[in-house]
Structures are given as structure tokens and as C-alpha cells.
Ligand SMILES: Nc1ncnc2c1ncn2[C@@H]1O[C@H](COP(=O)(O)OP(=O)(O)OP(=O)(O)O)[C@@H](O)[C@H]1O
């Protein structure tokens with residue numbers, strides 16, 4: 193088991209290294225001059241050249257990359273030879289000249305919003321998706337199953353931005369059941385926090401819950417046909433034990449994987465929901481960075497999201513090994 | 523203490539069957555129509571005896587076994603007929619009553635040991651669970667029993683193996699674990715559904731020996747499902763031959779091998795490989811394929827493949843369903859041919875390449891029995 197963990201961790205680190213190089217190289221090959229984009233209408237060739245130097249874009253890509261990586265561990269200084277050098281402390285993910293702030297600061301400000309959004313929706317969708325999915329599997333082919341599958345298909349194909357906008361229009365604007373969303377930390381004003389988050393949670397959870405209902409149902413149905421479930425019945429175990437202890441234990445394991453990865457993906461930012469409900473999370477930050485062609489910010493967010501997903505993958509793999517003894521050998 | 527049934531059983535008449543099945547019918551509705559998996563199966567087994575159920579793939583052997591065990595989902599299938607186990611009728615009993623008998627009075631070993639154990643639980647836990655469903659014993663006692671059972675089924679180092687996961691065991695060992703699990707509550711009926719098909723030939727013989735040994739120890743009634751007629755002659759007291767969901771012939775083993783009356787049985791027997799024949803005519807398979815369970819032929823289900831159907835007047839083989847009739851004491855046959863004709867056909871067919879030749883392997887034991895019996899006639 194220990195060897196397995198070490199191997200998986202090393203693999204994750206390697207993957208992250210490869211990915212960061214790829215992101216860096218790729219983003220630097222994008223058409224358009226990032227230095228040009230720093231000054232807009234006020235640009236003069238001199239200013240562009242100066243900005244290019246300040247940003248470090250006059251350096252070879254490899255140097256830029258090593259500067260970036262060393263910045264993460266020991267920090268770095270931008271515009272070192274100008275009268276106003278910018279100190280960026282470790283872990284430094286770069287400096288957004290567009291927003292005049294460190295990328296890390298921007299991200300740490302936006303991350304909690306996305307975190308709460310993702311966690312809340314996650315709990316809601318896992319709870320609904322898995323329980324309803326199991327119920328549908330146990331009622332396979334009967335009317336309950338049919339209705340659930342129909343609803344899930346509808347929820348799955350419902351465009352979430354449309355549904356979100358409908359909710360905003362009716363619940364907030366027309367019926368005024370909830371105030372206009374404006375994010376506050378749950379530690380500052382829990383009531384306002386809940387009032388702001390409840391609709392985004394619902395919108396996100398519906399989309400995922402619909403998917404998880406199907407996933408769970410199909411997974412459970414498949415396992416219910418497995419030979420070892422028949423063995424469990426042949427032992428004379430009560431049906432409840434057969435389903436819970438034998439079928440679900442095996443059937444829900446792959447759902448842990450899917451859930452872990454989906455959560456990680458969401459933690460990188462839920463673009464549509466954040467946009468509709470004006471939540472200043474990572475999704476909104478990504479959109480901003482892209483519309484402003486803010487290269488340092490885009491790079492920072494992309495790498496962070498990638499790291500998050502790799503980390504989630506690692507956690508899921510390790511969890512899997514705890515649950516399924518066969519994995520430990522592999 | 524663990525085998526109160528045995529004491530009771532010895533007082534009963536030895537002839538009284540522990541399990542008897544009458545006209546068992548199992549149908550699965552499907553999108554293409556009704557699958558007639560089992561259509562009128564009858565047989566019985568007494569304690570300490572072995573009944574072999576043989577037949578081609580798809581003849582309904584497994585479905586019959588599952589129906590006896592109450593493992594056919596009654597919501598998606600129809601089960602009719604009677605299954606009497608130790609004086610209790612099971613088809614009309616409620617699910618919970620039958621569940622309590624599963625694993626205690628009757629147990630089953632499945633065809634594929636690789637997938638029949640739960641991959642996430644230790645062998646000991648799975649064995650212990652089987653004991654604890656039916657008996658109020660502590661976890662420690664269940665574990666001790668699990669270890670004891672593992673050693674009885676010949677697993678080396680059972681104290682260590684009890685903590686293994688199934689994937690750490692070989693196929694043969696897993697099947698031993700399945701046997702241990704089936705026998706942990708000393709059931710009076712054991713159904714073994716092709717317990718050795720997934721295993722190496724050497725392991726096959728060991729597993730069959732093990733079942734036979736434990737059978738005499740526990741005085742168990744055994745139903746051995748197989749399509750390998752070779753192993754039947756060695757271990758079975760009686761044989762029931764199934765075709766298209768029906769029993770077409772059943773008899774004590776020596777009788778069936780020596781004097782097969784149904785042309786299908788004859789075909790099965792002559793397709794057993796024999797050393798004394800040339801490679802080219804070693805196998806004499808029955809021409810044609812078994813019918814689809816969606817549409818069984820009219821008349822005798824075997825008639826489209828039967829070489830002798832012309833010998834019955836009035837096209838009866840194609841039009842009239844034959845019943846399973848007692849041709850001789852304890853010998854039941856489902857066939858329109860007159861008894862004398864059947865006997866003649868059989869003795870000719872089995873003597874073609876001469877009786878008394880030397881034969882090899884387990885497989886040949888069956889043919890040897892057949893040849894010997896045939897030459898006696
Ligand atoms: N759950 C089910 N639903 C529909 N049809 C089924 C079901 N189970 C079995 N059948 C069908 O019933 C028929 C008999 O199947 P069964 O498994 O009893 O055959 P078998 O004699 O055990 O064959 P084999 O030697 O291959 O194991 C087959 O045609 C099979 O397709």
C-alpha cells in the first residue's frame with residue numbers, strides 16, 4: 193500500500209510538471225503580442241517595448257518558465273530595473289499588469305466563493321443523485337423508474353443558463369423571495385450567504401444530479417446482475433443486506449471516482465453559474481482574464497485548475513485502493 | 523451439534539427423496555417473446571445420492587437449479603410447478619420462507635468461481651457471513667468455523683488464507699471456498715452447477731472428489747449439473763437428461779449408460795470421445811442445433827434432429843408431444859418410439875466399434891460403462 197501511494201504521488205507530480213510546461217509553451221505561442229495588450233489605445237512602440245520587458249516577454253520561453261517556477265517557490269520581482277519594482281512573494285503565480293495585482297491575490301480572493309458554490313452543490317447533487325438513482329434501480333422498469341429517468345433526462349438536457357436565468361427572473365426579480373445576490377462570506381453573514389448561494393446551488397446541482405441519477409441507476413443495475421450478488425442471495429441473506437452490503441458497496445465505488453473528478457472540475461470555477469448570479473469566483477475571474485487577454489492570470493488559473501484536477505485524481509485513486517483490495521496490487 | 527438433520531434423516535426411509543421437482547416451468551418474458559427456459563422438469567434426489575443433470579448449453583439446467591433455490595426473480599419471470607424440499611413446497615412459499623432455507627437446508631455452487639465471490643470482502647468474512655445469517659453465533663465462532671471449513675475443503679494454511687481476498691486465490695481455490703461456503707451450514711441439498719467447467723482438468727477431478735467426500739460426510743443430496751457425460755458415470759447415482767427445457771430421459775446411471783432409450787441420450791453417449799476409434803469418427807455429434815427457447819418445435823422437441831422419427835407412424839413425432847413415461851422401473855423416457863425399437867437402436871449404435879476396447883481418461887469411464895453394459899445385453 194505504501195509503495196502504491198508513493199508511486200501515485202510521484203506520478204501526479206510528474207504529470208503536473210509536464211502539464212505546466214505544456215501550458216506555458218502553448219500560451220506563449222498564442223497569436224497576439226501580450227505586451228501590446230497592456231496599453232490599448234495609449235500604446236506607442238516604446239511603451240510596448242518597455243512593457244514587454246517589464247513582463248519578461250522579451251526573454252526566451254524557457255527562461256520565462258524557469259522564472260515562473262522559481263517564483264512559485266521563492267517569489268520574484270517584476271520590473272526589477274524600473275524605479276517601482278513589484279515584489280511578488282512566494283508562492284508567486286505571476287503578476288497581472290491588467291489588474292495591477294498579483295495573480296495569487298486575485299485567485300485567493302475568488303477561490304472561497306467558488307469553493308462554497310462547488311461544495312454546496314456537490315453535497316446536494318450527490319445526495320439527490322445517488323439516493324434517487326438507487327431507488328430507480330430497485331424499481332427498474334416500473335413507473336417510478338420511468339418517471340425518474342424522464343425527469344433526469346429533462347434535467348440533463350435543460351440548459352443551465354436558461355434555467356438559472358428563469359430562477360433569477362421569477363424568484364428574485366418578480367416574486368422578490370430572495371434579495372439580489374451579492375456574495376458575503378458565511379462567517380460574516382450566514383443568512384445573506386445562504387440567500388445568495390441557494391439558487392446557484394440548485395442550478396448546478398440539478399445538472400449534476402440528473403447525470404448522477406442515471407450513472408447510479410445503471411451502475412447499481414449492472415452490479416445487481418453480478419455473480420457475487422447472486423452468491424449473496426444464495427447464502428440466504430435478506431434482500432436488504434444483499435443490496436446494501438454486497439451490491440452497493442461494489443456499485444458505488446466508480447461513482448466516487450466520477451464525483452471526485454467532477455468536484456475538482458467545479459472547484460476550478462463554475463463559469464455559467466457564477467456569471468448568472470454575479471458571484472466573484474474563479475469562473476468569473478477566468479472569464480475576465482480571457483476577455484482582457486490577461487496572460488499571466490490565464491496561465492495562473494489554468495495551472496491551478498490543472499493541479500486541482502491532478503490532486504483530485506490522486507485522492508480518488510488512493511480512496512479506490514482503500515475500497516477495492518484488487519487495486520492495491522496493480 | 524451442527525448436523526441435527528442427519529440424525530433425523532436416518533430414521534426416515536432411505537428411499538424417500540429429500541428433494542422432488544414436479545413439472546417445473548420457468549418462463550421469462552422478453553422483447554422477442556416468451557423465453558421458455560424450463561418446460562416441465564421432474565426429478566427427485568434422496569439424501570446421500572447424486573443426481574446428474576446433463577444437457578446441451580441452453581437446455582435449462584441452470585434455470586432449473588436457480589428455480590429450486592428460489593433465485594429466479596418472480597417479478598420478471600413466471601415459475602410454476604412444484605418443488606418439494608424435505609416435505610415443504612417452495613414454489614408457493616413466500617420469499618422469506620425460501621430465503622431462510624437458502625444456505626441452510628439447500629446450497630448452491632456456481633459455474634464461475636472467479637466472479638462468484640465478492641471482490642471487496644475477505645474470504646473469512648464471506649464464509650462467516652454465510653454461517654451467521656442462519657445461526658446465532660459470534661463473529662469469532664464464525665471465523666473459527668470458516669477456518670475449519672477451509673481446511674476441510676483442502677485449502678492449505680487456512681488460518682492465513684481466511685484473511686485473503688478472493689483475487690489472491692487461484693480458480694481452484696476459489697471454487698473450494700465456494701464449496702466451503704455452501705457447506706458451512708451442513709445443507710441437506712447441494713446443487714453444483716457445472717462446478718468444474720472453468721477449471722483446469724487436474725483441478726476438476728480434485729473438486730469432484732472433494733464434493734463426493736463431503737457428500738458422504740454430510741449425507742448430502744447432490745444435484746450435479748454438467749454437460750460432460752464423462753464425469754457423470756463416475757459420480758452419479760441417477761442421471762436426468764435435459765433437452766429444450768424438458769427432462770427427456772432419466773434413469774439410474776448404469777441403466778442410462780447401458781440402455782439409453784431416447785435417441786438424444788444415445789447421441790450424447792456416442793459423442794463421448796473414445797480411444798478405440800479413429801480420430802475422424804471419434805465424435806459423432808448430433809446433427810443440427812438445439813431449438814430456440816422462444817419457439818420450441820411442435821410434437822417431440824427433439825424431432826427435427828432425430829434420425830429415427832420416420833419409424834413412428836402417423837408423423838406423431840412432429841405432431842404429438844410425448845410424455846415422460848416410465849419405460850421400466852425407475853427409467854423414464856420421453857419418446858414415441860416403441861420400447862423394443864429403442865432397445866434395438868441403442869444396442870446397435872453402441873456396438874458399432876465393438877465393446878470391451880481399451881479406453882483412456884475419466885471421460886472413457888462413461889463409455890466403458892456403456893460398452894460393458896451394452897455387451898451384457
Ligand atoms: N434471466 C433470463 N432471462 C431470459 N432468458 C433467460 C434468463 N436466464 C436464462 N435464460 C434463457 O433460458 C435458457 C436456458 O438457460 P440455462 O442457463 O438454464 O441453460 P443451461 O442449460 O444452464 O446452459 P449452459 O450449459 O450454457 O449453462 C437459455 O436459452 C437462456 O438464454
Ligand SMILES: [Mg+2]
Pocket residue numbers: 583584585633715
Ligand atoms: Mg448453465
